[in-house]
Amino acid sequence: MMGALVALMIKDIKQLLRDPRSLLMVLLMPPAVMAMFVSGYGEERSEVPIIVVNLDEGAISWQLIELLRSSGSFKIVAYAPTMEAGIDLVRRGEAYAALIIPEGFSESVMKGYSTKIVTVLDAAYAMISELVWQAAVIMVQVFMKTASEMYGTFYIEVVRQTVYGPEVRSVDSFTSTILGVLLHLVPMSLIAVSISRERERKTFEQLIMAPVSGWQIVMGKFIAYALVTITDMVAVFGFAVYVLGVRVSGPPTVLILVSILLLLCSLSLGLLISAISRNQLQAYQAAIFFFIPSMLFSGFFMPVELLSPSTRAFGRVLPLYHFLRAFRNVQLRGWGFRDIVPECLSLLFETLIFLAAAIRLLKLRVD
Amino acid sequence: MLAIEAVNLVKVFGSFKAVDGVTLKVEEGVIFGLLGPNGAGKSTTIRMILGLLKPTSGSIKVFGIDVEDDRSSVLKITGYMPQHFSLYEDLTVEENMRLYASLYGLNGRETEERILELLDEFMLKEFKGRLAGKLSGGMKQRLSLAVALLHRPRLLIVDEPTAGVDPPLRRYFWEKFRELKKRGVTILVTTHYMDEAENCDRIALMSKGKVAAEGSPLEIKRLAYGGDIIEMVVAGNPREVLKETAAKVLDFEENGSYSRVRLLVPDASEYLIPLTRELEAYNVKVVRAYPVSLSLEEAFIRLTTGDGVSS
Ligand SMILES: Nc1ncnc2c1ncn2[C@@H]1O[C@H](COP(=O)(O)OP(=O)(O)OP(=O)(O)O)[C@@H](O)[C@H]1O
Ligand SMILES: [Mg+2]
Numbered sequence: 001m002m003g004a005l006v007a008l009m010i011k012d013i014k015q016l017l018r019d020p021r022s023l024l025m026v027l028l029m030p031p032a033v034m035a036m037f038v039s040g041y042g043e044e045r046s047e048v049p050i051i052v053v054n055l056d057e058g059a060i061s062w063q064l065i066e067l068l069r070s071s072g073s074f075k076i077v078a079y080a081p082t083m084e085a086g087i088d089l090v091r092r093g094e095a096y097a098a099l100i101i102p103e104g105f106s107e108s109v110m111k112g113y114s115t116k117i118v119t120v121l122d123a124a125y126a127m128i129s130e131l132v133w134q135a136a137v138i139m140v141q142v143f144m145k146t147a148s149e150m151y152g153t154f155y156i157e158v159v160r161q162t163v164y165g166p167e168v169r170s171v172d173s174f175t176s177t178i179l180g181v182l183l184h185l186v187p188m189s190l191i192a193v194s195i196s197r198e199r200e201r202k203t204f205e206q207l208i209m210a211p212v213s214g215w216q217i218v219m220g221k222f223i224a225y226a227l228v229t230i231t232d233m234v235a236v237f238g239f240a241v242y243v244l245g246v247r248v249s250g251p252p253t254v255l256i257l258v259s260i261l262l263l264l265c266s267l268s269l270g271l272l273i274s275a276i277s278r279n280q281l282q283a284y285q286a287a288i289f290f291f292i293p294s295m296l297f298s299g300f301f302m303p304v305e306l307l308s309p310s311t312r313a314f315g316r317v318l319p320l321y322h323f324l325r326a327f328r329n330v331q332l333r334g335w336g337f338r339d340i341v342p343e344c345l346s347l348l349f350e351t352l353i354f355l356a357a358a359i360r361l362l363k364l365r366v367d
Numbered sequence: 368m369l370a371i372e373a374v375n376l377v378k379v380f381g382s383f384k385a386v387d388g389v390t391l392k393v394e395e396g397v398i399f400g401l402l403g404p405n406g407a408g409k410s411t412t413i414r415m416i417l418g419l420l421k422p423t424s425g426s427i428k429v430f431g432i433d434v435e436d437d438r439s440s441v442l443k444i445t446g447y448m449p450q451h452f453s454l455y456e457d458l459t460v461e462e463n464m465r466l467y468a469s470l471y472g473l474n475g476r477e478t479e480e481r482i483l484e485l486l487d488e489f490m491l492k493e494f495k496g497r498l499a500g501k502l503s504g505g506m507k508q509r510l511s512l513a514v515a516l517l518h519r520p521r522l523l524i525v526d527e528p529t530a531g532v533d534p535p536l537r538r539y540f541w542e543k544f545r546e547l548k549k550r551g552v553t554i555l556v557t558t559h560y561m562d563e564a565e566n567c568d569r570i571a572l573m574s575k576g577k578v579a580a581e582g583s584p585l586e587i588k589r590l591a592y593g594g595d596i597i598e599m600v601v602a603g604n605p606r607e608v609l610k611e612t613a614a615k616v617l618d619f620e621e622n623g624s625y626s627r628v629r630l631l632v633p634d635a636s637e638y639l640i641p642l643t644r645e646l647e648a649y650n651v652k653v654v655r656a657y658p659v660s661l662s663l664e665e666a667f668i669r670l671t672t673g674d675g676v677s678s
Contacts, residue, residue: 206447
């Protein structure tokens with residue numbers, strides 16, 4: 001039983017290491033996907049969830065809020081009573097920014113004084129923060145123009161603050177993206193062709209003449225590929241942290257754990273593809289084909305919360321979604337293991353589902 | 368006991384019937400040859416017997432075990448050498464053997480012994496560290512047969528084992544097959560070499576997905592010609608006399624004061640002497656009389672081309 005499994009696993013490790021094509025793929029896939037990443041960015045934006053903290057007693061602040069609400073750029077998910085409460089909601093990930101309207105705002109406007117609006121941005125999502133910031137500045141300018149007709153000239157300064165600051169370099173926020181590609185697409189497509197390659201090279205015909213079961217074939221490949229790619233993954237991770245100097249707020253061990261879980265999930269999904277594909281080309285295309293929506297809807301470019309409800313539901317079952325959430329929260333917000341247990345369990349659960357499906361669907365026949 | 372009992376096998380690929388109602392019964396302990404031109408459906412039939420392909424219809428039992436129900440029991444007692452080399456080209460000779468030894472559940476000592484034995488038997492010792500993909504054609508066939516025999520199967524199914532193999536090695540393979548037969552192993556073999564087919568105890572001749580003829584090599588030849596052929600050299604020209612006998616004249620060639628005739632009879636050994644006597648009774652002097660040995664090749668071609676005797 002176990003003897004056969006171990007023998008199959010060792011065989012797959014040997015084959016993997018002796019196959020220059022698969023090693024090439026590990027090296028070439030990331031740049032190829034990066035190219036896709038750059039050219040594929042062009043989704044329509046929807047409303048960013050924000051928090052409003054209105055400390056003003058007057059009525060004019062509500063005109064500004066109404067303008068923000070109808071702008072199409074923001075969705076006000078909550079009104080917080082104090083600045084601290086507002087910032088806390090951002091910290092907890094309820095919204096990407098808090099807009100704080102100060103005390104005496106209405107009065108300052110009517111008297112023609114200068115006042116300010118504070119935007120507290122979630123720096124963990126650099127791109128969204130930038131979006132909120134720009135939209136806030138524009139909306140405030142629009143407001144100044146229309147309001148000045150009624151109340152005479154006044155000035156509002158938009159002040160920028162960040163939580164998880166001081167600043168997130170783009171390489172920091174890109175780390176999760178690049179690791180997502182490396183840990184999802186690469187292992188998935190690598191293992192997706194594994195069984196169909198055996199079918200094409202006819203070795204499958206001889207293999208299934210030995211008394212092996214489907215689970216031994218599937219698990220043998222799973223363990224072999226996991227061992228080889230985990231090594232690869234740890235190397236990539238080390239490179240990111242120690243060579244590129246990527247900032248890591250949370251515990252690195254937790255990041256490695258999340259990464260390994262995504263890797264295992266990707267391998268199991270790849271095996272499922274492999275079990276049902278007829279040839280290598282088909283398997284490879286299926287892997288890429290699956291990766292595209294994964295990339296679009298998992299929070300890769302844009303938070304899942306900003307998608308339409310049906311795509312959002314789809315996005316939330318994607319392995320990459322759980323990974324990106326967990327990874328970013330640990331890396332950029334400094335969350336610990338306890339905070340990302342749900343994501344880890346989801347990844348584990350999906351891994352088991354994919355493996356079970358692969359074993360179930362693998363046909364020990366040659367037609 | 369029947370080693371293989373395949374009843375009414377049909378395999379349809381799309382709209383093409385590759386195997387069309389094949390029934391094969393292979394007795395335990397025989398060498399059974401499956402012959403037929405390219406595309407006749409031999410490999411497809413074999414794959415169905417081994418449970419590698421699901422038959423469109425029909426049933427298969429190997430040593431009484433239904434392949435559909437309990438394939439794993441069948442696999443433990445069956446060795447298979449596919450038509451195309453199907454071992455791992457990126458593993459060495461020894462690695463391939465060790466892998467399959469583990470898959471067949473051989474324990475440590477058995478593995479060592481068996482591998483040593485087979486490396487020796489198939490002259491692979493000096494190549495054991497070579498990648499299988501780098502072996503020559505004949506070496507690959509040797510390795511492939513060795514792996515098929517690792518677990519000492521009771522039934523050995525070999526699909527064109529001698530394709531691309533040089534004559535000494537072909538002979539060696541057949542010696543092995545006879546040796547295995549002596550040890551009680553049943554062998555199902557396909558081949559395009561008719562001299563090899565002569566070594567089979569029984570032959571099934573396939574053509575266009577059907578069994579065109581089945582029997583011992585001798586029976587197959589009789590079927591192809593409608594009987595045995597006897598050649599005689601007789602004095603004079605007894606053409607008219609011959610018409611009175613049970614034999615059918617196939618060929619008549621007058622040569623001076625003698626004639627050479629080819630006669631078709633149901634069974635040469637039974638008819639040769641009575642026929643000679645009968646002719647002498649008619650005062651025809653028989654100078655020589657002997658059964659003609661027919662080639663299986665000729666029979667094969669007769670049975671599989673044109674409209675022959677096949678149906
Ligand atoms: N998987 C398949 N899909 C479609 N057609 C197939 C498949 N396998 C075999 N065939 C067809 O079935 C027919 C019989 O093929 P098969 O391989 O059984 O012939 P064969 O008797 O073994 O021939 P050869 O002597 O050339 O090996 C051929 O026409 C072949 O093209
Ligand atoms: Mg064939």
